[in-house]
Amino acid sequence: MTRTHTPTHGSNHHGEAEILDLDAQVLGEHTAALIDRLPLHAPPRRIVDLGCGTGAGTFALLDRFPEAHVTAVDTSAAHLQRVREKACARGDEGRVRTVQADLDAADWPDLGTPDLVWASASMHHMADPGRALRTVRGLLAPGGLLAVVELSGFPRFLPADAPEDRPGLEDRCHEVSARFHAEHVPHRGADWGPVLTGAGFTVEDEHVITVDTGRTDGAEGVRADRTEGARAEAVRAYALSSLRRLRRSVADGLAPEDLAALDRLLDTGGPGSLLRRDDLTVRTERTAWAARRPA
DSSP states (O other), X not given: OOOSOOTTTTTOHHHHHXXXXXXXXXXXXXXXXXHHHOOOSSOOSEEEEETOTTTHHHHHHHHHOTTOEEEEEESOHHHHHHHHHHHHHHTOGGGEEEEEOOTTSSSOOOOOOOSEEEEESOGGGXXXXXXXXXXXXXXXXXXXXXXEEEESSSOBOSOTTOSTTSTTHHHHHHHHHHHHHHHHOTTTTOOHXXXXXXXXXXXXEEEEEXXXXXXXXXXXXXXXXXXXXXHHHHHHHHHHHHHHHHHHHHTTTSOHHHHHHHHHHHOTTSTTOGGGOSOOOOEEEEEEEEEEOOO
């Protein structure tokens, strides 16, 4: 998931970068499927990735559009450094330009005139999403496309009956987290269709992809493998990093018994550690809106 501005930036860039890299690894095929569905009139050559994080969208877009150049924008200098390192490792340094910017500011830096703007898991962090979307509309080429991608909520990882001593723990964590984010991140979970229309876009597609790494029959045309081998290891690491992040927002609202159970899951050396479990999956939904600037 990409980010622009969150309360944790500045104090936890390393942990944020780790979870973004794992997000890209675990959810990469779903990102590719969303890109493939975009209603493009022609392959874009100039792309802006707003809130690029450590580059999940940037490099998925480069893979899909081999003639394109991407301007990757984020508030975090550390994230942008990682993007540049990845681009060099891939031999793509000539195709990636990084720009550090606060997208809540009234004046944005020059981002060119892109054919496609990609905003994944970033719009809900904006203080004034409507103003940001009007700015995007102004910089897009006439007829250009904006893709807004958002998770329906924090991913789930545990079976409902886990952990064995506190079944339903993850549901209770999500209930507390929802109250926290309703106060601190009010645009999370928004219906972006009307907001996009209000900013002058024409919404051409809205699509939901179901993410469930435990499925073997596939969903929405996306191959879903069993969590075995390297994939299972990545899912466990993703769950650990994600639930560590979740703990920061729920610690004050959980019952002491639930907080203790969560800490046992997060104890990498303990017998109840997430890293010892073989029943973890990643379950969530991703919604994408494709909106065009009128020609």
